[in-house]
Amino acid sequence: MNIGEIAKRAGVSRSTVSYALSGKRPVSTATARRINEVIDELGFRPNASARALAEGRTRTLSLVIPPASSRLTDAQLGFVASVVEVAATHDLDVLLSPSGGDHDRSFERIVTGRRVDGVILMEILLDDARVARLEQAGLPFVTIGHVEHPGASWWVDVDYAALIRRCVHHLADLDHRDVVLINRSDELVAAGYGPAVRSSAGFQEAADARGLTAHTVYCADEPAAGLTCFEDIRRRWPEVTAAVTINEAALPGLQQALHRARLDVPRDFSITGVVAGRLAEGFHPPLTAADVPAEEMARLAVDLLVERIADPSATPRNALLEPAVSLRSSTGARRR
Amino acid sequence: MNIGEIAKRAGVSRSTVSYALSGKRPVSTATARRINEVIDELGFRPNASARALAEGRTRTLSLVIPPASSRLTDAQLGFVASVVEVAATHDLDVLLSPSGGDHDRSFERIVTGRRVDGVILMEILLDDARVARLEQAGLPFVTIGHVEHPGASWWVDVDYAALIRRCVHHLADLDHRDVVLINRSDELVAAGYGPAVRSSAGFQEAADARGLTAHTVYCADEPAAGLTCFEDIRRRWPEVTAAVTINEAALPGLQQALHRARLDVPRDFSITGVVAGRLAEGFHPPLTAADVPAEEMARLAVDLLVERIADPSATPRNALLEPAVSLRSSTGARRR
DNA sequence: TTGTATGCGTTATCAC
DNA sequence: GTGATAACGCATACAA
Numbered sequence: 001m002n003i004g005e006i007a008k009r010a011g012v013s014r015s016t017v018s019y020a021l022s023g024k025r026p027v028s029t030a031t032a033r034r035i036n037e038v039i040d041e042l043g044f045r046p047n048a049s050a051r052a053l054a055e056g057r058t059r060t061l062s063l064v065i066p067p068a069s070s071r072l073t074d075a076q077l078g079f080v081a082s083v084v085e086v087a088a089t090h091d092l093d094v095l096l097s098p099s100g101g102d103h104d105r106s107f108e109r110i111v112t113g114r115r116v117d118g119v120i121l122m123e124i125l126l127d128d129a130r131v132a133r134l135e136q137a138g139l140p141f142v143t144i145g146h147v148e149h150p151g152a153s154w155w156v157d158v159d160y161a162a163l164i165r166r167c168v169h170h171l172a173d174l175d176h177r178d179v180v181l182i183n184r185s186d187e188l189v190a191a192g193y194g195p196a197v198r199s200s201a202g203f204q205e206a207a208d209a210r211g212l213t214a215h216t217v218y219c220a221d222e223p224a225a226g227l228t229c230f231e232d233i234r235r236r237w238p239e240v241t242a243a244v245t246i247n248e249a250a251l252p253g254l255q256q257a258l259h260r261a262r263l264d265v266p267r268d269f270s271i272t273g274v275v276a277g278r279l280a281e282g283f284h285p286p287l288t289a290a291d292v293p294a295e296e297m298a299r300l301a302v303d304l305l306v307e308r309i310a311d312p313s314a315t316p317r318n319a320l321l322e323p324a325v326s327l328r329s330s331t332g333a334r335r336r
Numbered sequence: 337m338n339i340g341e342i343a344k345r346a347g348v349s350r351s352t353v354s355y356a357l358s359g360k361r362p363v364s365t366a367t368a369r370r371i372n373e374v375i376d377e378l379g380f381r382p383n384a385s386a387r388a389l390a391e392g393r394t395r396t397l398s399l400v401i402p403p404a405s406s407r408l409t410d411a412q413l414g415f416v417a418s419v420v421e422v423a424a425t426h427d428l429d430v431l432l433s434p435s436g437g438d439h440d441r442s443f444e445r446i447v448t449g450r451r452v453d454g455v456i457l458m459e460i461l462l463d464d465a466r467v468a469r470l471e472q473a474g475l476p477f478v479t480i481g482h483v484e485h486p487g488a489s490w491w492v493d494v495d496y497a498a499l500i501r502r503c504v505h506h507l508a509d510l511d512h513r514d515v516v517l518i519n520r521s522d523e524l525v526a527a528g529y530g531p532a533v534r535s536s537a538g539f540q541e542a543a544d545a546r547g548l549t550a551h552t553v554y555c556a557d558e559p560a561a562g563l564t565c566f567e568d569i570r571r572r573w574p575e576v577t578a579a580v581t582i583n584e585a586a587l588p589g590l591q592q593a594l595h596r597a598r599l600d601v602p603r604d605f606s607i608t609g610v611v612a613g614r615l616a617e618g619f620h621p622p623l624t625a626a627d628v629p630a631e632e633m634a635r636l637a638v639d640l641l642v643e644r645i646a647d648p649s650a651t652p653r654n655a656l657l658e659p660a661v662s663l664r665s666s667t668g669a670r671r672r
Numbered sequence: 673t674t675g676t677a678t679g680c681g682t683t684a685t686c687a688c
Numbered sequence: 689g690t691g692a693t694a695a696c697g698c699a700t701a702c703a704a
Contacts, residue, residue: 002681013691018683025684028689045448049394050681052385053696060431067421077413084432085403088442093451095396096420096430106424112381115429223618252618259620282559282588284595338697349675354699361700364673386697389680 006044010035021046060093061305062116064107064130066123067098073221073248075276075292076122079144082298083120090306092117099130111137118305120144126192140308142301145194152316154308156300159322160195160274161202163290164244166325167272168206168214170288171242175334176270178213180233182226182245182254186218199246199274215240219250226253234261241334245273251283266332272325286328293323342380346371357382396429397641398452400443400466402459403434409557409584411612411628412458415480418634419456426642428453435466447473454641456480462528476644478637481530482654490644492636492655496531496610497538499626500580502661503608504542506624507578511670512606514549516569518562518581518590522554535582535610551576555586562589570597577670581609587619602668608661622664629659 007014012031019025020035027035038044052058063083066072072080080096087094095116099107100123110116111133119134119141126148134141143155164181171179181203183189189196200216207214215237219229229250233240234257245254254271263269265285275283277291300319308314339357343350348367355361356371363371374380388394399419402408408416420430431452435443436459446452447469455470455477462484470477479491500517507515517539519525525532536552543550551573555565565586569576570593581590590607599605601621611619613627636655644650 003683004681014682015684015692016690019690022683026689031689043448045445046683047389047681048445048449048451049385049388050696051683053383053389053680053698054682054684056683056696058385063432065417065420072413072417077408080416080432081401081408081434084401084434088434091441091445093442093445094432096399096416096432098417098420098424105427106429109381109384109427109429112379113384115384223614252620256618256620278559284588284592339699340697350698351676351700352674355674358699362673367674383697386680387699389682389696390698390700392680392699 001042001044003044003046006035006038006042009038009042057117057309058115059091060095060116061087061302062095062097062110062119064097064099064119064121066100073276074279075248075294078276078278078292078294079122079298082295083302086299086302090302092302092306104130107133111139118142118309120301120305124194126194126197140305140312142305142308144297144301146318146320147194148192150318154304154316154318156297156304156319156321157194158274158290158292158297159320160246161198161205162322163274163325164199164202164246165206166290167244167274168203168212169210170272170325170331171244171270172206172210172212174242174270174331176212176242177334178215178237178240179207179242179244180215180217180237180240182229182233182243182247182250182273183216183218184247185220189218195246195274203244213239219247221247221249223250223253223256226250226255227257228253230254230257230261241268242270242272242331245271245275247273248275248279251275251279255284265330268335270331270334272331277326280326280328283330285330288325288328288331290323290325293321296321337378337380339380339382342371342374342378345378346374393453393645394451395427396431396452397423397638398431398433398446398455400433400435400455400457402436409612410615411584411630414612414614414628414630415458415634418631419638422635422638426638428638428642440466443469447475454478454645456637456641460530462530462533476641476648478641478644480633480637482656483530484528486654488652490640490652490654492633492640492657494531494610494626494628494633495656495658496582497534497541498658499610499661500535500538500582501542502626503580503610504539504548505546506608506661506667507580507606508542508546508548510578510606510667512548512578513670514551514573514576515543515578515580516551516553516573516576518565518569518579518583518586518609519552519554520583521556525554531582531610539580549575555583557583557585559586559589559592562586562591563593564589566590566593566597577604578606578608578667581607581611583609584611584615587611587615591620601666604671606667606670608667613662616662616664619666621666624662624664624667626659626661629657632657 020027097106121143146155184196275289280287280289343353356363433442457479460481482491520532611625616623616625
């Protein structure tokens with residue numbers, strides 16, 4: 001069934017049906033009613049491909065996610081769900097595309113096949129080839145995270161450096177002198193993953209400012225790694241009394257390590273960092289941490305992208321979020 | 337840039353370019369080479385909308401997910417990522433569509449707009465309107481979970497009843513006499529959510545068979561609910577020594593409640609159930625549980641769907657998975 | 673082995 | 689206020 005069928009049954013031309021649907025041209029109330037009756041009766045909806053072809057836009061966004069092999073963290077997953085949700089409020093569909101590994105086939109298909117009107121790029125590196133690719137293709141896009149020299153570009157990010165600094169200051173205020181940063185994997189840092197790199201910088205900076213002794217460990221995104229990492233820390237720097245982390249996936253392992261070492265949090269050891277709110281609350285005891293504002297980031301990203309699509313020559317905008325550190329129960333004064 | 341442009345530059349007709357691309361008609365090596373040169377030089381890729389319109393298929397699947405408001409569980413999220421991954425191996429893109437709440441706008445758009453070649457429907461209810469809708473629309477689909485009377489349909493599911501029975505027998509073997517099922521929310525059960533309903537049935541069945549006293553609590557999908565649920569259990573039935581659960585999201589809260597009650601697992605209390613492997617391993621101590629095989633389900637679902645799309649009249653197939661219960665450290669003999 | 677012509681279902685530009 | 693009709697870019701049946 002197509003628009004011609006509707007036209008025939010309503011006794012009008014195809015263009016009239018089209019205009020009745022889009023409202024881009026006045027249609028007499030009588031014919032509009034007749035057309036709508038037929039449409040309702042037959043349950044007609046315009047063919048999306050035909051419409052996209054004629055209109056030059058697909059009413060679809062692409063969300064580029066890290067490959068499934070590198071399992072998504074809780075914050076990332078919340079973000080994906082929220083993006084879909086927000087896009088739906090704009091009547092936009094979202095096409096998922098795993099990328100970052102080898103199969104950038106999917107990414108290429110989307111970029112060159114004009115499959116979407118715009119792209120949201122998750123987990124970008126400080127120097128990311130896909131950014132250049134999108135620019136070259138002239139496809140509107142917004143990145144989650146920002147490249148090293150963002151210049152005039154569209155992005156939304158969390159200010160990891162600032163948040164981690166705040167965490168360190170908080171620990172310093174509680175009289176901790178030896179602290180450790182549980183970062184994400186060293187491969188990620190080596191690849192130039194912004195949050196990891198900027199957290200490192202912020203950590204060092206604040207530690208220096210407060211005269212703390214600062215150590216860093218790199219930890220794979222999985223519980224088991226969290227366990228061994230923490231044991232490593234205890235072995236190498238037994239004097240450390242507090243940890244800052246951005247590694248959500250390692251949290252369960254950390255929890256386990258703490259338990260094994262018979263360390264009470266926060267009496268014997270303090271923990272803080274940047275973590276999805278749900279995870280922070282799930283920790284025992286609930287984590288004093290900056291909650292990654294996944295929903296807000298999603299809303300901002302989609303809104304920015306919609307804006308950029310509507311006006312490709314608009315001046316670039318961005319948002320650097322600095323959510324509050326929620327005081328819960330995982331940090332306390334250093335025990336003498 | 338379009339196929340005509342390529343044809344002109346290569347000095348051939350448009351159809352020849354098209355055939356060179358699809359390989360559906362032999363093309364002399366000489367012209368093929370010339371065409372490919374031009375294509376590479378200009379970085380040409382056929383317009384997906386035009387191709388979809390002409391070909392009558394979109395090379396896109398839809399994955400219908402629960403609305404973000406009802407936060408996805410770990411197992412669900414692993415499933416989403418895997419579906420995208422597997423679809424990519426078939427050169428298929430995946431369109432995400434939240435549904436189940438009110439905004440079935442997205443769902444309707446996809447179904448009637450011929451936006452996709454097939455649909456994977458997650459989290460279906462025992463009696464699900466969307467199933468009927470898809471059947472009526474004549475759109476190939478595979479469901480995750482099966483309706484009450486599946487008849488001849490395409491689906492993949494986990495045999496919750498059987499797995500929960502196995503868990504109960506395991507507990508009975510360990511001499512537990514009073515057990516509780518920590519189910520998902522009562523709304524979900526009331527709505528007719530298969531895994532919740534079937535787990536209940538299996539639980540009751542096995543408990544009866546072994547002469548155990550069985551209780552059930554319904555628990556919202558969040559850590560806080562897990563905490564209060566467990567305290568509730570302790571208050572109402574202090575004699576209970578073991579729990580079976582399918583509620584992943586409640587796990588952190590459960591953990592916390594156990595700790596607060598100073599209950600050692602498995603010495604004082606045993607826990608088992610059906611849980612995503614990653615979560616089971618993150619628990620402390622690691623959970624003896626049936627791991628939801630998200631990747632395998634994803635692979636099966638996509639493969640079945642691809643098969644059904646290729647041959648809509650093929651005889652329906654389905655898969656009822658019964659993953660092994662991994663013995664870890666959270667169950668032990670009842671303490672006398 | 674290659675070219676021509678038509679159709680896919682809309683939108684939008686004319687014309688009336 | 690409404691109708692023809694030409695794009696949109698590709699696939700394919702039909703010719704040669």
